[in-house]
Amino acid sequence: MSVELPQLTAKDFASDQEIRWCPRCGDYSILAQMKKVLPTLGIPKEKFVFVSGIGCSSRFPYYMDTYGVHGIHGRAPAIATGVKLAKPDMQVWVITGDGDALSIGGNHFLHCIRRNLDVKVILFNNQIYGLTKGQYSPTSPVGARTKSTPYGSVDRPINPLCVAIGAEATFAARAVDVDIKHLTMVLERAAHHKGTAFVEVYQDCNVFNSGAFNYASKKEEKDDNVVYLEHGKPLIFGKNRNRGIRINEMSRPEIVELGGDIREDDLLFHDEKAPEPSLAFLLARMRYPEFPEPLGVFRDVQRPTYDEGVMSQLEAAVAKQGSGNLDELYNDGDTWIVQ
Amino acid sequence: MATTETAAPESLNGKRTEQLETVVVRFCGDSGDGMQLAGTQFTNASAVFGNDVSTLPDFPAEIRAPAGSLAGVSGFQLCFSAHDIYTPGDTVDTLVAMNPAALKTNLSDLKRGGTLILNEDAFDRSNLSKAGYATNPLEDNSSLAGYRVHKVPMTRLTRDAVEGLGLSQREADRCRNFFALGLVYWLYERDSKPTLQWVKDKFGKNPAVAEANVRALNGGYNYGFSTESFTVHYQVPPAKLAPGKYRKITGNEALAYGLATVAKLSGTRVIYSGYPITPASDILHELSKLKHFGVVTFQAEDEIAAMSATVGAAFGGNLAVTASSGPGICLKGEAMGLGMITELPMIIVDVQRGGPSTGLPTKTEQSDLLLAMFGRNGESPLPILAAATPSDCFDLIQEAMRIAVDFMCPVIFLSDGYIANGAEPWQIPKVSDLKPVVVKHPSERNSAEHFLPYKRDERYVRPWALIGTKGLEHRVGGLEKADVTGNVEYSPTNHQHMTDIRFLKIAGIADYIPEQTVEGPESGELLVVSWGGTYGSVRTAVRQVQSEGKSVAHCHLRYMNPFPRNLGEILKNYEKVLVPELNRGQLRFLLRNDFLIDAKGLNKIQGKPFLVSEVAEAIRTFLENGSI
Numbered sequence: 001m002s003v004e005l006p007q008l009t010a011k012d013f014a015s016d017q018e019i020r021w022c023p024r025c026g027d028y029s030i031l032a033q034m035k036k037v038l039p040t041l042g043i044p045k046e047k048f049v050f051v052s053g054i055g056c057s058s059r060f061p062y063y064m065d066t067y068g069v070h071g072i073h074g075r076a077p078a079i080a081t082g083v084k085l086a087k088p089d090m091q092v093w094v095i096t097g098d099g100d101a102l103s104i105g106g107n108h109f110l111h112c113i114r115r116n117l118d119v120k121v122i123l124f125n126n127q128i129y130g131l132t133k134g135q136y137s138p139t140s141p142v143g144a145r146t147k148s149t150p151y152g153s154v155d156r157p158i159n160p161l162c163v164a165i166g167a168e169a170t171f172a173a174r175a176v177d178v179d180i181k182h183l184t185m186v187l188e189r190a191a192h193h194k195g196t197a198f199v200e201v202y203q204d205c206n207v208f209n210s211g212a213f214n215y216a217s218k219k220e221e222k223d224d225n226v227v228y229l230e231h232g233k234p235l236i237f238g239k240n241r242n243r244g245i246r247i248n249e250m251s252r253p254e255i256v257e258l259g260g261d262i263r264e265d266d267l268l269f270h271d272e273k274a275p276e277p278s279l280a281f282l283l284a285r286m287r288y289p290e291f292p293e294p295l296g297v298f299r300d301v302q303r304p305t306y307d308e309g310v311m312s313q314l315e316a317a318v319a320k321q322g323s324g325n326l327d328e329l330y331n332d333g334d335t336w337i338v339q
Numbered sequence: 340m341a342t343t344e345t346a347a348p349e350s351l352n353g354k355r356t357e358q359l360e361t362v363v364v365r366f367c368g369d370s371g372d373g374m375q376l377a378g379t380q381f382t383n384a385s386a387v388f389g390n391d392v393s394t395l396p397d398f399p400a401e402i403r404a405p406a407g408s409l410a411g412v413s414g415f416q417l418c419f420s421a422h423d424i425y426t427p428g429d430t431v432d433t434l435v436a437m438n439p440a441a442l443k444t445n446l447s448d449l450k451r452g453g454t455l456i457l458n459e460d461a462f463d464r465s466n467l468s469k470a471g472y473a474t475n476p477l478e479d480n481s482s483l484a485g486y487r488v489h490k491v492p493m494t495r496l497t498r499d500a501v502e503g504l505g506l507s508q509r510e511a512d513r514c515r516n517f518f519a520l521g522l523v524y525w526l527y528e529r530d531s532k533p534t535l536q537w538v539k540d541k542f543g544k545n546p547a548v549a550e551a552n553v554r555a556l557n558g559g560y561n562y563g564f565s566t567e568s569f570t571v572h573y574q575v576p577p578a579k580l581a582p583g584k585y586r587k588i589t590g591n592e593a594l595a596y597g598l599a600t601v602a603k604l605s606g607t608r609v610i611y612s613g614y615p616i617t618p619a620s621d622i623l624h625e626l627s628k629l630k631h632f633g634v635v636t637f638q639a640e641d642e643i644a645a646m647s648a649t650v651g652a653a654f655g656g657n658l659a660v661t662a663s664s665g666p667g668i669c670l671k672g673e674a675m676g677l678g679m680i681t682e683l684p685m686i687i688v689d690v691q692r693g694g695p696s697t698g699l700p701t702k703t704e705q706s707d708l709l710l711a712m713f714g715r716n717g718e719s720p721l722p723i724l725a726a727a728t729p730s731d732c733f734d735l736i737q738e739a740m741r742i743a744v745d746f747m748c749p750v751i752f753l754s755d756g757y758i759a760n761g762a763e764p765w766q767i768p769k770v771s772d773l774k775p776v777v778v779k780h781p782s783e784r785n786s787a788e789h790f791l792p793y794k795r796d797e798r799y800v801r802p803w804a805l806i807g808t809k810g811l812e813h814r815v816g817g818l819e820k821a822d823v824t825g826n827v828e829y830s831p832t833n834h835q836h837m838t839d840i841r842f843l844k845i846a847g848i849a850d851y852i853p854e855q856t857v858e859g860p861e862s863g864e865l866l867v868v869s870w871g872g873t874y875g876s877v878r879t880a881v882r883q884v885q886s887e888g889k890s891v892a893h894c895h896l897r898y899m900n901p902f903p904r905n906l907g908e909i910l911k912n913y914e915k916v917l918v919p920e921l922n923r924g925q926l927r928f929l930l931r932n933d934f935l936i937d938a939k940g941l942n943k944i945q946g947k948p949f950l951v952s953e954v955a956e957a958i959r960t961f962l963e964n965g966s967i
Binding site (some may be wrong): 045069070077079087321 | 383386387388389501533577578580581582583584585587596599602603604608610629630631633635637639640641642644645647648649650651652653654655656657659673674676677681702714767768770777784789804806807808809810811813814815816817818826827934
């Protein structure tokens, strides 16, 4: 007899808590798309857990009527590791930000990915510290004038996708907060991935860093500034879809105009299943304004997950040695009797 | 140690046998000389024979400091006895020194008239100079006067013993520790069987090495038997311990076994998250072998991750544990606070070592008590337990988990380097006598509309809802929360209320733990209050002074926060209170604060445990002069 799961809706995932993000914050859109995606997965509501760190984005779990942990700064991937190892049947989502994941929590971010723990990591990148009111973040561009860098930042920014792919993320993607359809697709893909699914979302902090991603989100600009990745398809972009990315003789990407000598077949074809991460890394290195920035799934490959490995060792130990016997354990080795 | 000579029957080869009550042996040499192994094997042999044993491994923080240097000396001391003992001994009866550096750094602990066994071959010019000897102490008449000195050419004899096995000289020399061990086995009539079995198990795949170690061991034994250098050997009869079956156990082993017991008997998985750190790493090593008991081990990327994963695993419904030493506990502080405010059950083990900072990684100290009490931001009280002996770790870690689960809170468990690495006989318990930790999760909502994660019982304990349970979806986090609902709440009165409740919950544990007991008179002139790993030395010292007819009692604490509910009453029954600690007076600070008593301290911060004589002398002086 099969039990029909009740069809859940976005509303079922809304908690009763008042949302305290600033009006028009990009976080609202990500929350809305998440609530749309979860009911489509065929997973009961009680099997989701959201884990976050500290920052504006990290308030996310309070607004989802699922299990949730609002953790401490930077540690969400580590908390999530504990959750997943304790309860591997839960679908675990990590919600983090650029400061949370890449500055204070860089180490956990890296190790979660290289272990391929089966969690989804959604990084809200707004290139600023919002909750602490406007200091530059590890993704802020050189020269960024913020509260803590009145003369402009001299730090070179870190590229979140390069870090994730460098740690050999089995799933790496990028989306933009207001590009609703695309964001939904990317979140869905992440939800279905087994292993660490890393998604960078360009998120507008309209209070402290307004318009940082206009080039990738504004209707009139974005067609020339982004290129949508599709597996097996050539990289074509532009309002008239007449420009493309080609790999030149120096093995570097270059922008070319289609027509004339250059045909679609000459372009770089996306392969998200490539076993080597080099292509994904090359794509992640393409930054505006030199290049259109790729959006979509950079990499989607399968590798054993950490939690599976841990659990199968447990099972193997029981299969080999039997369920632990305390008497045997205590009496192992040299013993003696006092009469 | 008190030793008594009894009748000396003629034994084989015309050598005398003397009976002794208690003997302290120390093996010392280069950190590559295998002294820890020799000591461990001697401990095993003595324990299996039925002596009471207590050990003190003492090794440098460097794995291999320059060969022959003073910094590279590694030692292993053990005391074995025909009666029950509580310490590895103050002074050494037999010192085995494998090189000049070992002699130089250890000779002062050898009692006058004690036996000194030296590897003569190692006393060459180079080693002598590295040890800072201008002349060879083996050749002058004064340096070693007053000791029974046995100069044994161990390197040469070991090489001879293993000749023909095709070993390199380096491999042959690595068997020297077994030669020395064999010689001391002869000296104290130890049975080689457990060691021979160990060699077989360890080197089974390498028969030449196994044979070499056997030959070296036998070579040492026969050297003692045959040569005229040794005219007497000793017997230490088995101890009259409580009847039962025993094994040897270290504190870290006992702790790991306790956790495996928790997992097995509760039917709930234990998840241990840790990051390698001396002297806690052995807990991770032990537990990683015990997966079939339902123990998951997670070697995290850092201490913070280990603690954070512990909080996550507790939210995930597992019995979560992390362990570290002082530097790691400092890093864990913020996540411990998260465990505290989310009110989830977990254990944080601190195997204390010499601090501050990196301090003395391989040496013992008791200087993290106040860190455990106060080392988090905000008002963040946590229960603290402290093990008294290696085997006590087995019982107390189970008690720690029981408190964590029953009261929904992180519990700090204090061990120390001395307990963690030290070994003693452990009376093997009957599994049926052990009390399981009982894990309960609600299956239904505790209110009509929502699950209320912070709705408490009469002891202020909140429910532990297992994630994945339908209808109990809820959020926890580090922000202050409203009582009952757990929703984020910043109001002033709520914060006061929640802070008070969190405090009262922990304070209420005093009603649950056993009352404090005292050894000695119920009232009198002096109460000696100790805690943690100093138990053995302080107990032995107090007994000595008691036997001199003095009015002194001993109170040893294992529950450090909250204190046992009758502790205040006990303290009032004595005119004076002395608190010996391996720190600057951390328990004393707490006692003075909580009970307004003028407690005095005996404080040693040398990376070493108390000698019995130090404590006994301090008690006598304090009784006489009112100060120490």
